Amino acid sequence: xxxxxxxxxxxxxxxxxxxxxxxxxxxxxxxxxxxxxxxxxxxxxxxxxxxxxxxxxxxxxxxxxxxxxxxxxxxxxxxxxxxxxxxxxxxxxxxxxxxxxxxxxxxxxxxxxxxxxxxxxxxxxxxxxxxxxxxxxxxxxxxxxxxxxxxxxxxxxxxxxxxxxxxxxxxxxxxxxxxxxxxxxxxxxxxxxxxxxxxxxxxxxxxxxxxxxxxxxxxxx
Amino acid sequence: xxxxxxxxxxxxxxxxxxxxxxxxxxxxxxxxxxxxxxxxxxxxxxxxxxxxxxxxxxxxxxxxxxxxxxxxxxxxxxxxxxxxxxxxxxxxxxxxxxxxxxxxxxxxxxxxxxxxxxxxxxxxxxxxxxxxxxxxxxxxxxxxxxxxxxxxxxxxxxxxxxxxxxxxxxxxxxxxxxxxxxxxxxxxxxxxxxxxxxxxxxxxxxxxxxxxxxxxxxxxxxxxxxxxxxxxxxxxxxxxxxxxxxxxxxxxxxxxxxxxxxxxxxxxxxxxxxxxxxxxxxxxxxxxxxxxxxxxxxxxxxxxxxxxxxxxxxxxxxxxxxxxxxxxxxxxxxxxxxxxxxxxxxxxxxxxxxxxxxxxxxxxxxxxxxxxxxxxxxxxxxxxxxxxxxxxxxxxxxxxxxxxxxxxxxxxxxxxxxxxxxxxxxxxxxxxxxxxxxxxxxxxxxxxxxxxxxxxxxxxxxxxxxxxxxxxxxxxxxxxxxxxxxxxxxxxxxxxxxxxxxxxxxxxxxxxxxxxxxxxxxxxxxxxxxxxxxxxxxxxxxxxxxxxxxxxxxxxxxxxxxxxxxxxxxxxxxxxxxxxxxxxx
Numbered sequence: 001x002x003x004x005x006x007x008x009x010x011x012x013x014x015x016x017x018x019x020x021x022x023x024x025x026x027x028x029x030x031x032x033x034x035x036x037x038x039x040x041x042x043x044x045x046x047x048x049x050x051x052x053x054x055x056x057x058x059x060x061x062x063x064x065x066x067x068x069x070x071x072x073x074x075x076x077x078x079x080x081x082x083x084x085x086x087x088x089x090x091x092x093x094x095x096x097x098x099x100x101x102x103x104x105x106x107x108x109x110x111x112x113x114x115x116x117x118x119x120x121x122x123x124x125x126x127x128x129x130x131x132x133x134x135x136x137x138x139x140x141x142x143x144x145x146x147x148x149x150x151x152x153x154x155x156x157x158x159x160x161x162x163x164x165x166x167x168x169x170x171x172x173x174x175x176x177x178x179x180x181x182x183x184x185x186x187x188x189x190x191x192x193x194x195x196x197x198x199x200x201x202x203x204x205x206x207x208x209x210x211x212x213x214x215x216x217x218x219x220x221x
Numbered sequence: 222x223x224x225x226x227x228x229x230x231x232x233x234x235x236x237x238x239x240x241x242x243x244x245x246x247x248x249x250x251x252x253x254x255x256x257x258x259x260x261x262x263x264x265x266x267x268x269x270x271x272x273x274x275x276x277x278x279x280x281x282x283x284x285x286x287x288x289x290x291x292x293x294x295x296x297x298x299x300x301x302x303x304x305x306x307x308x309x310x311x312x313x314x315x316x317x318x319x320x321x322x323x324x325x326x327x328x329x330x331x332x333x334x335x336x337x338x339x340x341x342x343x344x345x346x347x348x349x350x351x352x353x354x355x356x357x358x359x360x361x362x363x364x365x366x367x368x369x370x371x372x373x374x375x376x377x378x379x380x381x382x383x384x385x386x387x388x389x390x391x392x393x394x395x396x397x398x399x400x401x402x403x404x405x406x407x408x409x410x411x412x413x414x415x416x417x418x419x420x421x422x423x424x425x426x427x428x429x430x431x432x433x434x435x436x437x438x439x440x441x442x443x444x445x446x447x448x449x450x451x452x453x454x455x456x457x458x459x460x461x462x463x464x465x466x467x468x469x470x471x472x473x474x475x476x477x478x479x480x481x482x483x484x485x486x487x488x489x490x491x492x493x494x495x496x497x498x499x500x501x502x503x504x505x506x507x508x509x510x511x512x513x514x515x516x517x518x519x520x521x522x523x524x525x526x527x528x529x530x531x532x533x534x535x536x537x538x539x540x541x542x543x544x545x546x547x548x549x550x551x552x553x554x555x556x557x558x559x560x561x562x563x564x565x566x567x568x569x570x571x572x573x574x575x576x577x578x579x580x581x582x583x584x585x586x587x588x589x590x591x592x593x594x595x596x597x598x599x600x601x602x603x604x605x606x607x608x609x610x611x612x613x614x615x616x617x618x619x620x621x622x623x624x625x626x627x628x629x630x631x632x633x634x635x636x637x638x639x640x641x642x643x644x645x646x647x648x649x650x651x652x653x654x655x656x657x658x659x660x661x662x663x664x665x666x667x668x669x670x671x672x673x674x675x676x677x678x679x680x681x682x683x684x685x686x687x688x689x690x691x692x693x694x695x696x697x698x699x700x701x702x703x704x705x706x707x708x709x710x711x712x713x714x715x716x717x718x719x720x721x722x723x724x725x726x727x728x729x730x731x732x733x734x735x736x737x738x739x740x741x742x743x744x745x746x747x748x749x750x751x752x753x754x755x756x757x758x759x760x761x762x763x764x765x766x767x768x769x770x771x772x773x774x775x776x777x778x779x780x781x782x783x784x785x786x787x788x789x790x791x792x793x794x795x796x797x798x799x800x801x802x803x804x805x806x
Binding site for chain 2: 096101104106194
């Protein structure tokens, strides 16, 4: 694969989100932009990544990534962290991996406390609910806990056999004995990510979901 | 003359003399005096500290020190705390436990930091060491409450179970019931990291009630305020207490009960916990405050006025951990009330928010530096800084041993002069001659590294992010910092030249971490080839690094010295640059 020199990433003023790029003096070694530690990269490992984009020069990939972002096809904004030291882009939430350097544990707890500040009771309840997942204990395990709202018993599901929301939800429907109609009418798929936040699975691409989820909950909508 | 002396001391006498030498460094020194001292020392070494579990193999440790009773191991690099090390990287303790189970049947203490511990490991510990006393799992993960149940039931003389900041799969709160009724030996129990799933409170109460030597108890969030009073009354000998939830509807009877309970604890010196605080319950602590040396309010979302009230009751305070809700005004109050303060850590309440939500600036830190002459250790998150403030702080506190400043927005300049903060940090390293640990932030050029290389001769650990202009920066540090053991760098324009020019230095250090820098794959390979006693690991979750040209920078690089060669438990996204291993791979 021939890498082209193309647009030199750090010195080109370029605002993917309308933020200003802060450019520091920065060495660009050789013919490879620093985006080689790539935003799209980890998806390749997961399989199903579009092979064609590998032929595209590295710098163009940045543009592709940018325009696809709204389509939910590509990575979540957090992947921006790994490429270009000279471009610090914020996403109104967490723009950089591991920055500021606050321990994940502390972030998780802080979230609960911060969100529930106004109402102590709600906080306690939130804490009880939110922390029920504990950690994703086993690095090698692909099993995650699944709970259904209103059902005290948690089940475990093997994520490695699923490649899409369709296959995951059909298994979940079977597991909890929910009909197609019931599902469509009254259930939503929610998950807790590594930061301790609860999110709706329908808002994120599969790859994001898979990578950041710690446990799953079927919530009644 | 020397020969005579060697023969005139029987081994037992030397051993007895050595038994007074506890520090690891001194022990190491003793063992290098001569062969016979090496031999005697290794047989009577009881405590081993291994700062990097991959620097040496379990077998090597066991062969050299056959009679160890206490071991401390550290696994993942520090940046793993901030999600920079992918899951599955390594740091597994099981191989160590397996080997030690056979070799050290009398092992009493295991202390682990940033390691992956499985239930299997815990079960093996419970089964293999009949006299097991102390288990500390600091920032570990990979185990569940089932493993804890095994420890509780299997370790008959357990004294310490400390799970600080670990990630535990909370399968059931009933693991506590596995402590047999005969267990009365607990001295320290820290379960503060456990989730809020129901922890068997009655089992906890009974356990606390039957352990008269319990000195340190840190509860988790599931324990509610009303339960604290009972626990305290059954353990008035506590020296260190971590509350659970400190919130409840204000009820006078609960409050007075709490007041009474706290005042019965005459030895209490350290408090922590305080999730979900209702400020009206804080006065219950006042009876303890005058003796308090350590206070951790870093989870408490109480505002500055309440913090000030509390802190002004604590004249003996030495360690304070707090959120930035304390604000500059709170820090000024701290500076005037707590003259014995040695350590201050201020954490951000809203680290990812773009806006300023609290009035905490460089002024607060300046005030504390002025008012607290014994201040030695600082961790401070803020949003603005000036060189002038840093210079003042440095002049006020020449005794700093740890200075970690995190200006939340990367590359933030001095907000008054718009200059880089080189001069400010330069003042820190120049004035604080005993500085052992430093974390930089803000806008920094190569100049700051020149200062660090010139002055920071006792510096052992340096953390750098979004700083510097060129390889010269890295070169200054590697060539100048004589005591450097750990260097961790992210998002800096440091590349091959400085790394290769200082390759030999890396063998004198524990480890080097570089991520999102400009070190090329080719340079990593060269380093791996030329330095057989270094493990050079490239971490890349995207592609194998050799799928790109050699001049391409690697994503993450972790280099550490090792006498046991490259490890065998690398996941697919970690590549070793060791030539031999690659052939076998």
